[in-house]
Amino acid sequence: MPAVETIPPSDYSLVGKDTARAIEQGLAEATWYASPVPKEKMRELLQRRDGPAIRDTLIWFGLLLISGAGSYLFWQAGSWWAVVPFMIYGVLYASASDSRWHETSHGTAFKTDWLNNALYEIASFMVVREATVWRWSHARHHSDTIIVGRDPEIAAPRPPDIAGIIWGFFGIKELFNFFKPVALHCTGRLSPEEKTFIPESEYEKVFLRARIYLVIYGGVMGLAICQRSILPLLFVGLPRIYGAWLGLIYGYTQHAGLAENVLDHRLNCRTVRMNFINRYLYWNMNYHLEHHMFPLVPYHNLPKLHELVKADMPAPYRSIWNAWREIVPALLRQVKDPAYYVERKLPPPTVRADAPAAAHIFTAKGQPVNGWIEICAGEFLKREDVIRFDHGQKTYAIYRSAEGALHATDGICTHGNTHLADGLVKGRLIECPKHNGRFDLTDGSPQRKPVCVALQTYKAREHDGKIFLDLAPPT
Numbered sequence: 001m002p003a004v005e006t007i008p009p010s011d012y013s014l015v016g017k018d019t020a021r022a023i024e025q026g027l028a029e030a031t032w033y034a035s036p037v038p039k040e041k042m043r044e045l046l047q048r049r050d051g052p053a054i055r056d057t058l059i060w061f062g063l064l065l066i067s068g069a070g071s072y073l074f075w076q077a078g079s080w081w082a083v084v085p086f087m088i089y090g091v092l093y094a095s096a097s098d099s100r101w102h103e104t105s106h107g108t109a110f111k112t113d114w115l116n117n118a119l120y121e122i123a124s125f126m127v128v129r130e131a132t133v134w135r136w137s138h139a140r141h142h143s144d145t146i147i148v149g150r151d152p153e154i155a156a157p158r159p160p161d162i163a164g165i166i167w168g169f170f171g172i173k174e175l176f177n178f179f180k181p182v183a184l185h186c187t188g189r190l191s192p193e194e195k196t197f198i199p200e201s202e203y204e205k206v207f208l209r210a211r212i213y214l215v216i217y218g219g220v221m222g223l224a225i226c227q228r229s230i231l232p233l234l235f236v237g238l239p240r241i242y243g244a245w246l247g248l249i250y251g252y253t254q255h256a257g258l259a260e261n262v263l264d265h266r267l268n269c270r271t272v273r274m275n276f277i278n279r280y281l282y283w284n285m286n287y288h289l290e291h292h293m294f295p296l297v298p299y300h301n302l303p304k305l306h307e308l309v310k311a312d313m314p315a316p317y318r319s320i321w322n323a324w325r326e327i328v329p330a331l332l333r334q335v336k337d338p339a340y341y342v343e344r345k346l347p348p349p350t351v352r353a354d355a356p357a358a359a360h361i362f363t364a365k366g367q368p369v370n371g372w373i374e375i376c377a378g379e380f381l382k383r384e385d386v387i388r389f390d391h392g393q394k395t396y397a398i399y400r401s402a403e404g405a406l407h408a409t410d411g412i413c414t415h416g417n418t419h420l421a422d423g424l425v426k427g428r429l430i431e432c433p434k435h436n437g438r439f440d441l442t443d444g445s446p447q448r449k450p451v452c453v454a455l456q457t458y459k460a461r462e463h464d465g466k467i468f469l470d471l472a473p474p475t
């Protein structure tokens, strides 16, 4: 009998054999496919606003308050009708918080940073995730989406644990899985896997938050014991068990059953049409493919982005039901055949007349004179804009700030392999398009995590209507 070749199971840990393999094969921190979008249109989509997220957050808190008050009143009256407001409260608490956590982790929900950070901490607590750990794990998820051995957020590893997925809708194991690392972090330690994506400078923040979580949950449990009632826990903590199910129904549509180890989000992310209630609860994360391809675009602009790029995307799923009709059979098949995945049909390559692929990429026009090299006419670089300049083996980014001043830096982000010329200039800051890290243009200093290392800066000047760059970095 011929020998049957058995494929060894994938190793989803972040310190195993598949981690080394992903790095060897160039799948880690790789360059991903991006659909062509006219630069002007992209600039419009990238604009931040406070209004939509303030409105949506006030409605969310208002609904939490009303459903919470209803739950309390019915409970005190000893009525079983308390189940109804509690179910609403639980979904708002544990499911809707997931997308609030997500969008604020990118720093794109609000224009004002402290609003993003404040809501991020609140939503992390509600969705029962350690804020600092998950901020960094999510950055890795965006760098290496569904790359085995690199992505810490693969929801349905192969072969899928079907019983685990079903039980996941009741969140008991997830709640337990929250406290296990919290206990570790309280003692001032991290797991080897966490150390692969959290920089050392962030360790103290992890430990501090773990201790705060423990104090809060300890206080709520103490209150429940004093009152001899489960009620305090039904409001804080237990919603993760009875209210997270809707978040999982949304969440599995993102990647479950799709390809692993590919560098094109069109092959490993889904966009699913949803009604306005689901889109409100999920903060438009049903446009998940668009979000992964252009994570800098705020949630409220994702429908517009979808319209711009849909010709270059696989057809969106018609509904949540339609997506799950693909997910369930795919997961069941992967139990027996872990190599199986849903293959998506890509449309033929799109060439947009209004989106010349390299509209903002320039190369040298001549030889440097005294170290200065001509880049382009000044009119190509508007205020709060950036262009890319490739010279030899190097890439530079040249910016014009809001005040009109010219700045220049290395063109690749110090956090990952991403061109800053695809990012957003705000005032005197450049925001990286991959994980929304920010640098000060004047000195290259990091201004927002996950970037920790400064950019090399260069001198740039305008003369006779042309922009010039001094290739020698200032000493």
Ligand code: FES
Residues within 6 Å of the ligand: 413, 414, 415, 416, 417, 418, 432, 433, 434, 435, 436, 437, 438, 449, 450, 451
């Ligand atoms: S690549 Fe991560 S912030 Fe730039």
